[in-house]
Amino acid sequence: MSEFEKEEKIKAGLEAKFPGAVTNALVQRKNRVWLDAAGEKLPEILAWMKAGGFNHLATVTGFDEGENLGAYYHMTDTKIIVTLKVKTPRANPSIPSVLSVFPGAVSYEKELEDMLGIKVQGLPPGRRYPLAEDFPVGQYPLRKDWKTEDYLAQQPSLKTETK
Amino acid sequence: MSKITIPFGPQHPALKEPENFMLVLEGEQITSAGINLGYNHRGMEKAAEGRTYIQNLYLIERVCGICSHSHTTTYITNVEELAKAEVPQRALAIRTLFAELERVHSHLLWLGVAGYEMGFETLFMYTWRDREQVLDCLELLSGNRVHYSINTLGGVRRDITAEQKAEVLKRIKYLEERTQYYIKLATQEPTVLARTANVGKLPYDVAIERGAVGPTARASGVARDVRKDDPYLLYAQLDFNLITHNTNDVFGRLVVRALELVESYKIINQVLNNLPEGPVAVKVPMKVAPGECVNHYEAPRGEDIHYLKSNGTDKPERLKVRAPTLANLQSVAYMLEGGWLADVPLVIAAIDPCMSCTDRAAVWNPKKGKTEVYSWEEMRKLGIEQYKRRGVDFSRL
Numbered sequence: 001m002s003e004f005e006k007e008e009k010i011k012a013g014l015e016a017k018f019p020g021a022v023t024n025a026l027v028q029r030k031n032r033v034w035l036d037a038a039g040e041k042l043p044e045i046l047a048w049m050k051a052g053g054f055n056h057l058a059t060v061t062g063f064d065e066g067e068n069l070g071a072y073y074h075m076t077d078t079k080i081i082v083t084l085k086v087k088t089p090r091a092n093p094s095i096p097s098v099l100s101v102f103p104g105a106v107s108y109e110k111e112l113e114d115m116l117g118i119k120v121q122g123l124p125p126g127r128r129y130p131l132a133e134d135f136p137v138g139q140y141p142l143r144k145d146w147k148t149e150d151y152l153a154q155q156p157s158l159k160t161e162t163k
Numbered sequence: 164m165s166k167i168t169i170p171f172g173p174q175h176p177a178l179k180e181p182e183n184f185m186l187v188l189e190g191e192q193i194t195s196a197g198i199n200l201g202y203n204h205r206g207m208e209k210a211a212e213g214r215t216y217i218q219n220l221y222l223i224e225r226v227c228g229i230c231s232h233s234h235t236t237t238y239i240t241n242v243e244e245l246a247k248a249e250v251p252q253r254a255l256a257i258r259t260l261f262a263e264l265e266r267v268h269s270h271l272l273w274l275g276v277a278g279y280e281m282g283f284e285t286l287f288m289y290t291w292r293d294r295e296q297v298l299d300c301l302e303l304l305s306g307n308r309v310h311y312s313i314n315t316l317g318g319v320r321r322d323i324t325a326e327q328k329a330e331v332l333k334r335i336k337y338l339e340e341r342t343q344y345y346i347k348l349a350t351q352e353p354t355v356l357a358r359t360a361n362v363g364k365l366p367y368d369v370a371i372e373r374g375a376v377g378p379t380a381r382a383s384g385v386a387r388d389v390r391k392d393d394p395y396l397l398y399a400q401l402d403f404n405l406i407t408h409n410t411n412d413v414f415g416r417l418v419v420r421a422l423e424l425v426e427s428y429k430i431i432n433q434v435l436n437n438l439p440e441g442p443v444a445v446k447v448p449m450k451v452a453p454g455e456c457v458n459h460y461e462a463p464r465g466e467d468i469h470y471l472k473s474n475g476t477d478k479p480e481r482l483k484v485r486a487p488t489l490a491n492l493q494s495v496a497y498m499l500e501g502g503w504l505a506d507v508p509l510v511i512a513a514i515d516p517c518m519s520c521t522d523r524a525a526v527w528n529p530k531k532g533k534t535e536v537y538s539w540e541e542m543r544k545l546g547i548e549q550y551k552r553r554g555v556d557f558s559r560l
Contacts, residue, residue: 031393032457055371056387058459059485061470074457074468078392081457104374104493107200130201141209148209
């Protein structure tokens with residue numbers, strides 16, 4: 001055990017409870033733990049962590065890794081931030097919703113759908129967020145192959161003219 | 164009685180920024196509320212990927228007008244962590260000072276807005292007059308009232324002189340006296356109590372369940388403050404209290420913010436009286452080694468969290484920003500349900516929402532069917548002409 005006793009304990013606890021579903025766990029520095037989590041186990045892991053004091057899902061970062069799309073869940077007990085990275089194939093990106101555990105996460109999950117095109121299974125239907133209602137369907141701005149210039153070129157009505 | 168759904172916003176006289184609430188009413192009482200957001204989405208996270216770390220500093224400062232220092236400090240803490248830069252103590256102290264001045268400015272602004280929303284406009288006039296004192300401090304130290312641009316990679320851009328220190332301390336002393344009056348007012352004035360007690364209830368469990376942050380959570384008894392829990396800047400060395408309240412309503416949010424002002428003055432005094440000596444900035448290379456990190460920060464409205472991934476170039480691979488209001492809005496829907504229509508503006512204002520609304524001045528020209536963007540010279544010319552028509556000539560200035 002090192003100087004990061006608390007962090008190591010959390011890491012060891014997760015690895016013992018979810019063998020196979022939690023991999024590459026790493027204590028980066030004081031108060032920061034990173035790990036990869038299996039998508040299908042995600043709600044279960046979050047529920048277990050929530051019961052153990054990690055009752056705040058600070059946010060979810062969506063990330064285009066190339067072949068995979070990632071959703072990074074930043075869980076915290078306000079002192080330690082544990083980031084769970086879930087990966088899903090770009091060809092058919094899909095992750096389960098965590099709303100049953102964290103009902104406040106609805107805008108974070110909608111953002112994953114809108115900005116990266118990750119299908120969140122179990123997200124209730126509703127207005128899109130954060131993109132505008134007339135934003136073209138099937139375009140995901142936070143993917144690396146989406147270029148602002150191409151989009152502007154497709155939209156004649158958005159052409160601005162400097163006087 | 165039949166139920167009626169009415170849209171509240173995105174454009175509504177009671178809202179300062181565009182957001183939409185779908186309120187289902189039964190008479191005057193709200194039975195359910197839905198929130199729609201995104202009217203202000205500016206694509207900053209995408210824009211950040213195309214800019215260098217130093218350019219992003221100016222972009223991130225404009226995420227929000229009031230929390231400009233909060234966002235840049237969170238961002239820059241991430242960059243410095245990835246670049247393994249050792250920031251001098253004096254720079255950290257100046258950042259802490261600005262963070263607290265910003266909190267004072269934001270909380271006083273909120274007190275005014277809350278006063279206005281509860282129909283107590285004298286309070287609004289008083290707090291906004293006093294807020295000028297803290298804005299003067301910020302202008303004195305940084306040259307700007309709102310976008311201070313004090314942060315730079317590896318430190319801060321300006322040092323503090325002894326004269327500036329004395330000026331700031333003088334103004335803080337005045338604000339300390341005024342704040343005692345506001346605390347008395349907030350806790351004893353019958354108008355305030357009648358309008359805020361038992362309005363917009365958010366019980367402890369719900370605050371946790373919906374991920375509320377900042378004064379909104381603390382007014383529901385959630386003892387959560389990043390400055391205490393995961394200290395950054397100089398907070399680990401400073402003496403201040405974590406303020407909570409247990410009434411779970413707008414009154415509690417008012418008390419928490421008023422008492423937090425006192426703690427902020429304490430911090431400002433401590434920082435200014437114990438400024439470490441030394442340089443205010445170190446050089447940081449333009450390119451940042453590959454890595455990723457996540458940091459949070461207690462902004463005036465609550466926890467602000469940024470994730471940053473670098474790829475070895477001078478531009479970030481991914482920057483994620485989650486501002487405190489987004490975390491708090493899920494609680495607003497709960498607070499509104501079961502309440503009265505007349506309380507809606509006050510309940511919404513009670514989380515101090517900030518939708519970040521700076522935008523370019525674009526003008527829709529229906530004759531040409533085009534959007535025209537004015538240049539700076541054009542804007543200036545327009546302004547001068549307009550005042551000329553009113554008999555004031557600024558062109559000679």
